[in-house]
Amino acid sequence: MxxxxxxxxxxxxxxxxxxxxxxxxxxxxxxxxxxxxxxxxxxxxxxxxxxxxxxxxxxxxxxxxxxxxxxxxxxxxxxxxxxxxxxxxxxxxxxxxxxxxxxxxGGMPRLVMCGAGHVGQALTHLAALAGFRVSVVDERPDYLAPERLPEAAEYFNGDYAAGVASFQPTEADAVVIATPGYASDLTAVKAALATPAGFIGVIGSMRKKETLFKDLAGLGFTFADLERLTVPVGLAIGGNSPPEIAISIAAQLIERRYRA
Known part of the structure; x- marks a missing residue:
């Protein structure tokens, strides 16, 4: 050679x-x-x-x-x-x-994306472009079709808690939660908090944050646990469409990577 x-x-x-x-x-x-x-x-x-x-x-x-x-x-x-x-x-x-x-x-920074809806699909694309290895979890098999998520490195079809656990996020990894509903968001958050993931972001409003934190506290999660959560996830750049929300989250992930 x-x-x-x-x-x-x-x-x-x-x-x-x-x-x-x-x-x-x-x-x-x-x-x-x-x-x-x-x-x-x-x-x-x-x-x-x-x-x-x-x-x-x-x-x-x-x-x-x-x-x-x-x-x-x-x-x-x-x-x-x-x-x-x-x-x-x-x-x-x-x-x-x-x-x-x-x-x-080091290995490529990884994003564990919980939820492959419109925001999850757009964020998978943007995060991959930004150099992240993206692992996607969703309970809906049709949402994990390769043609919807061509940039995803791996997929998990099933329960969000099992999916997060299977990918074993480390302190260098990020978990972003944007599932179809609050109950599945809560499931994914609990699973993410059981890992050493360095960033855990949840899509939603301040009202949702209050409800989420109250429920987690009621389940025995500590103040230190709650401090690990970023809710709502994404930089405040304006815009509420799925692509705009995905851009704001991708920007926050990139900011974290370079400030770490």
Whole structure:
């Protein structure tokens, strides 16, 4: 495989991993001196399980880069650069040098969309365009037809609580709730609060918020639980049509992503 095709293959693997929500590390040779196995621009992606695609030269240097990459994922550290002298320590006698940038990359941010009605359909499209992996839950099978939601990464047809639980949202994920009715909204909210989801938004009015919070408190949810909810969800940009509401929610999700 020539260098250009190899680089394309590495980036394709990065995209695949991110779409699957799997963190990885991109290692790039940013400088080389003397006799070295790879020159500046060579790339390798390290997966979370320690396997890799592409190469920055093989041997003990590559093993050390993989070790550092996995440690960066475990520690949550930012990009680092490391310089390796290619001497007997790394199984070389050429005396060259390689400087490698090691850059952790998180998976794509995920949106768990509860409800595939007009707002949910529009928000799925907008969130996917904005770089979110969208998982959609709805009890109505016809609303989950692929032609309605071509950008959705995955679907769950069934109870909203079971759907939220199946997608296991993390602190990096968002859950937006726009189901057909209040009872199913409440079901989805309770399920979302049982997860570490970093953002939980519910479509509706301030009056609905008062009712929702009263009912949740009556069920034993704490003030800290209620503080995790954004009701009504979406930035106050004006407009009440489903596309406009979806735009306001997408804007809030994007704002949260860049302020996190």
């Amino acid at each position: 020539n260098g250009g095709n190899e680089t394309v293959a590495v980036f394709e693997e990065v995209v695949r991993l991110q779409r699957a929500g799997q963190p990885c590390v991109l290692a790039t040779v940013i400088a080389s001196r003397g006799s070295s196995p790879r020159k500046a621009g060579a790339k390798m992606v390290v997966r979370g399980d320690g396997t890799s695609a592409g190469t920055i030269g093989g041997g003990k240097v590559e093993q050390e880069v993989v070790r550092t990459a996995l440690k960066s994922l475990a520690d949550g550290t930012g990009p680092v650069s490391a310089t390796f002298v290619l001497d007997e320590t790394f199984g070389h006698a050429c005396g060259g040098e390689l400087t490698v940038q090691i850059e952790p990359l």
